[in-house]
Amino acid sequence: MHCYRTAAEAGNLEAQRILAWNCLNGHRVSRDTATAALWFRKAAEQDDAGAQFQLAAMYCTGTGVVRNLTEAVRWYRRSAEQGDRYAQYNLAVMLLKGQGIAQDAEEAFRWCCLAAEQGLAEAQRQLGDLYHAGHGVAADVALADAWYEKAAEQQGEAGAAAKLGRPNETRAAGAE
Numbered sequence: 001m002h003c004y005r006t007a008a009e010a011g012n013l014e015a016q017r018i019l020a021w022n023c024l025n026g027h028r029v030s031r032d033t034a035t036a037a038l039w040f041r042k043a044a045e046q047d048d049a050g051a052q053f054q055l056a057a058m059y060c061t062g063t064g065v066v067r068n069l070t071e072a073v074r075w076y077r078r079s080a081e082q083g084d085r086y087a088q089y090n091l092a093v094m095l096l097k098g099q100g101i102a103q104d105a106e107e108a109f110r111w112c113c114l115a116a117e118q119g120l121a122e123a124q125r126q127l128g129d130l131y132h133a134g135h136g137v138a139a140d141v142a143l144a145d146a147w148y149e150k151a152a153e154q155q156g157e158a159g160a161a162a163k164l165g166r167p168n169e170t171r172a173a174g175a176e
Helices: 002-009 013-025 033-045 049-061 069-081 085-097 105-117 121-133 141-152 158-164
Strands: none
Touching (some): 002 013, 033 049, 049 069, 049 085, 069 085, 085 105, 085 121, 121 141, 121 158
C-alpha cells in the first residue's frame, strides 16, 4: 500500500482510485471512509467520471463526508457530463425530487433519456413513467410502453414488466 500512497500523493490518478476503493472497502488497509472520500475527491478533481460518481454517492449517503445533497448534485453532474449513465440517472432522480437542486422535470427528462439510451433499465422504466405522466415531456403512452418494454427485456426490471400488464389508468404517474 505504501507504493500506492506515494504514487497517489504524487497525483497518479490510478493510484488515487485504487487507494480510495481499498480504503472504502477495507481491502489490505483498515476501512476508512473519510480517507476514501479524500482520495475519491482527488481523483474526481482530475475529471475521473467514476470517482466523481462515487464521491457524489458518498455525499448522498453521508459516507465518509457530511451528507450534502447540493455537493452530490454537483459531482453527479460532472460525471453525467462525461457520459456516466448511472450519474445521469441519479442526477435525473434528484432533479425530479428536488433533492439538492430545484425541481426541474424537463432537465430530469433530458438526463434520463441519456441514461436510458445507454441501456440502463432503471432509466428506461423511469422514462416510461415520465412519458406516461407527461412529466417534463408531452404525454405519449406509446413511447411510455416502448420504454417499459426495453426495460422489461432486461433481467431484474420487473417493475417495467408489471406496468406493461396494467391498464393505462393504473400506471405510475411520474417519479417513484
